[in-house]
Amino acid sequence: MKIGILGSGEVAKVLAGGFLKHDHETMLGTREPAKLSGWAKEHRGAKVGSFRDAAAFGEVVVLAVKGSAAADALRAAGAGIAGKPVIDATNPIADAPPANGVLKFFTSLDESSMERLQREFPEARLVKAFNSVGSARMVNPKFAGGRPTMFICGRDDAAKKTVAGILDQLGWETADMGGVEAARAIEPLCILWCIPGFLRNEWTHAFKLLR
Numbered sequence: 155m156k157i158g159i160l161g162s163g164e165v166a167k168v169l170a171g172g173f174l175k176h177d178h179e180t181m182l183g184t185r186e187p188a189k190l191s192g193w194a195k196e197h198r199g200a201k202v203g204s205f206r207d208a209a210a211f212g213e214v215v216v217l218a219v220k221g222s223a224a225a226d227a228l229r230a231a232g233a234g235i236a237g238k239p240v241i242d243a244t245n246p247i248a249d250a251p252p253a254n255g256v257l258k259f260f261t262s263l264d265e266s267s268m269e270r271l272q273r274e275f276p277e278a279r280l281v282k283a284f285n286s287v288g289s290a291r292m293v294n295p296k297f298a299g300g301r302p303t304m305f306i307c308g309r310d311d312a313a314k315k316t317v318a319g320i321l322d323q324l325g326w327e328t329a330d331m332g333g334v335e336a337a338r339a340i341e342p343l344c345i346l347w348c349i350p351g352f353l354r355n356e357w358t359h360a361f362k363l364l365r
């Protein structure tokens with residue numbers, strides 16, 4: 155598959171490494187392609203361009219920018235996101251310090267970031283995924299308890315099926331929580347996931363849904 159990633163941070167680079175490992179063609183998009191030249195040299199086959207280039211390149215697009223910049227990045231991506239699955243890995247973290255390890259969001263429990271994005275970009279088929287685990291455990295993580303669970307949601311079943319296939323390759327089981335509104339519950343999993351990190355410097359866990 156061709157995968158275009160909007161972002162140049164840890165998440166973008168780790169996911170790009172995972173996609174390349176599984177033989178997907180991968181392009182990272184950033185406002186400053188020059189800053190990824192060293193990374194691109196170390197990753198054979200990795201391509202780098204603008205947000206617009208990466209969106210146009212991908213059959214699947216990954217949104218992996220700072221939460222407050224998500225809409226700007228999708229605007230910059232332009233028509234390239236139309237009709238495609240867009241994996242939304244972002245979290246709406248506010249620019250305020252955590253309270254006793256609990257992050258602050260700029261959204262509310264009645265309106266998630268992904269709902270806002272889906273409303274502004276109805277042509278994109280947004281799927282929430284990868285937001286509730288640290289970048290170090292995103293690609294084929296190994297846990298004694300088996301495969302961890304990635305909670306996903308989105309309005310388009312075909313897009314979610316494509317994303318579930320990618321998650322399976324990257325070592326995750328998928329729990330589909332339904333429509334875009336479920337992002338109200340999935341985005342705050344990031345807050346929960348980060349608490350042991352802020353309180354006890356534990357950043358290597360993942361969630362698993364037991365049935």
Ligand SMILES: NC(=O)c1ccc[n+]([C@@H]2O[C@H](COP(=O)([O-])OP(=O)(O)OC[C@H]3O[C@@H](n4cnc5c(N)ncnc54)[C@H](OP(=O)(O)O)[C@@H]3O)[C@@H](O)[C@H]2O)c1
Nearest residue numbers: 161162163164165184185218219220221223244245288289
């Ligand atoms: N770090 C993790 O372990 C982790 C885990 C799960 C989810 N997440 C979420 O994944 C997303 C990416 O996290 P990250 O830690 O990799 O990187 P980050 O530092 O949160 O974001 C870096 C990216 O944001 C873009 N950006 C920042 N301001 C922008 C603006 N005004 N307009 C357009 N783009 C802008 C940057 O674009 P340029 O390339 O152009 O500079 C860069 O690509 C975040 O939403 C985060 O909450 C992170």
